[in-house]
Amino acid sequence: MDDPYLTFLDDDAPALSNGEAADGSSSPFVIDEDDRYSRLRLIPWWRQDLLAKAKVLVVGAGALGNEVLKNLALIGVGTVYVIDRDTIETSNLSRSVLFRLRDGGRPKAEVAAERAKEINPDVAYHWMRGDVINDVGLGLFADVDVVIGCLDNREARLWVNRQCWKVGTPWVDSGIQEIQGVVKVFVPPDSSCYECTMTARDYQLLNVRYSCPLLRREQILEGKVPTAPTIASMMGALEVQEALKLIHGMPVAPGSALVFNGVTNQFYRTKLPRREDCLSHETYPEPTPLAIGNGATAHDLFTLAGQHLEGPMTLPLERDMVTTVSCPTCGWSKELHQPRTQVTTADATCPVCNELGRPETLSAVDQGSPFDDRPLSMLGVPPGDILRVDGSHESAFFRLDDRGAFGWTTVE
Ligand SMILES: [Zn+2]
Ligand SMILES: [Zn+2]
Known part of the structure; x- marks a missing residue:
């Protein structure tokens, strides 16, 4: 054993450097055993104050999400948002450290947030049972320091990617299968992004949904990939470790993938090529804050936007709305x-012929159109969203107020 690293990693004693901890606190030679973070503070560059200030959005509370939430709790990230649309089933228990048998039927996000709060009460947890595409306003993506994807489908990844790019928030993605896994780090605006790496086959799989526009999520093969808890643990840990570096402003490898093949124990990093014509690379300027929420009508929005834009105005809808089925x-x-x-x-099936109806969709609202007097919430706009409004010559960006917003619940 002449590799110095092997010897070093065997050593039980803390690797003490002479000098102060990076946050200028007490000497690392004096360990305060009553301080939860005392061992972490021994890491020379570790900044518990930065972690305490950090906000992280975790998308998905399944196998990966459990591991990610556990690690964020251990390191004391100050504020964690977690969203998941599912409830706990017994089959989740083999891969989810935060769930118990008695939790069956409860929302994954709620239970995961509660258990993580038990691990570390210093952390503020906000959870939502919902869908990241329809229920989370872009403002939250702008407010957090890092988004961690713990997802099982391309559609949600693509959405998270585009949202992060619009507001310049870095995000970490992971995918796992059996005992293999990958972790990708994306830093807007310059790195390659999730969509840059999408292949024709990926688009084809996305289009399976869009070619039959009213196909319900459960009818599409997704999220049933077999995975072992060991790989979820490894990849979830790597995701948090990359987030840790991003929060500390340490170098990461943006636009690259860490790939682990657990069968052969091969671990490698590969650079993901950036595609200049990629559709995800839109970045929004700083939005103008508005005093209205998503309960206001499109008409109200146009009235306020009129102070910044020349009409006639149009509100493009980021989430296609089905207005009628026939x-x-x-x-x-x-x-x-x-x-x-x-x-x-069920919503879309004709009660007479039992046939699937044809949807009529709305992708933009024009000023003065019949949809102008609808509340923004009915047009698919979530609380705290950031909206682009197109005027006759240019566009302007507005952030909705999210005060009193339903959806997020804080763990007491
Ligand atoms: Zn891209
Ligand atoms: Zn019919």
């Missing part, structure tokens, strides 16, 4: 006003 056979039709991704087959 039966191609008997002419039955029904008003819906739901985001396309949330329309169920």
Whole structure:
């Protein structure tokens, strides 16, 4: 054993450097055993104060999300938001350290946040049972320091990627299968992004959904990838470690993938090429804050936007809304006003012929159009969203107030 690193890693004693801890606190030679973070502070560059100030959004509270939340609790990241749309099933228990048998049927995000709070009460946890695409305003993406993706589908990854790019927030993604895994770090605006790496096959898989626009999520093969808890643990840990470096302003490898093959124990890093014509690379300027929330109408928004833009104005909708479904056979039709991704087959099936209706979708609202008097919430705009409004010559960006916003619950 003449590799110095091997010897070093065997050593039980802390690797003490002479000098002060990076945050200028007490000498690392004096260990305060009552301080939860005393061992972490021994790491020369570690800044507990930066971690305490940091805000992280965790998207997904499944196998990866559990591991990520556990680690964020251990290191004392100050504020954690966690969103997941599912509830706990017994089959989750083999891969989710924060769940118990008695939690069956409860929202994953709620239970994960509660248990993480038990691990570290210093952390402020906010959870939501919902869908990152429809329920999280862009403002939150702007407010957090890092987004950590613990996702099982391309659609949500692509969405998170575009949101992060719009507001310049770095994000860490991971994918796992059996005992293999990958972690990717993306830093807008200059690195390659998730979409840069999407292949024709990825787009094809996304289009499976869009070619049949009212196909419900559960009917598409997704999220049932077999994974072992060991790989979730490894990749979740790497995700948090990369987030830790981003929070400390330490160098990361943006636009690259860390790939681990657990069968052969090969670990390598590969640079992901940047595609200049990639559709995700739109970055928004700093938005103008508005005193209205998503309960205000599009008309209210246009009135305020009129102080910055010349009309006629248009509000492009980031989330396609299904306004009506109609039966191609008997002419039955029904008003819906739901985001396309949330329309169920039951919602859209003709009660007479039992046929799937055809959707009519709305992708933009014009000033003075019949949809102008609808609340923004009915147009698929979540609380605290950042909206682009197009005027006759240019566009302007506005941030909605999210005070009193439903959705996020804080763990007491
Ligand atoms: Zn890209
Ligand atoms: Zn019909």
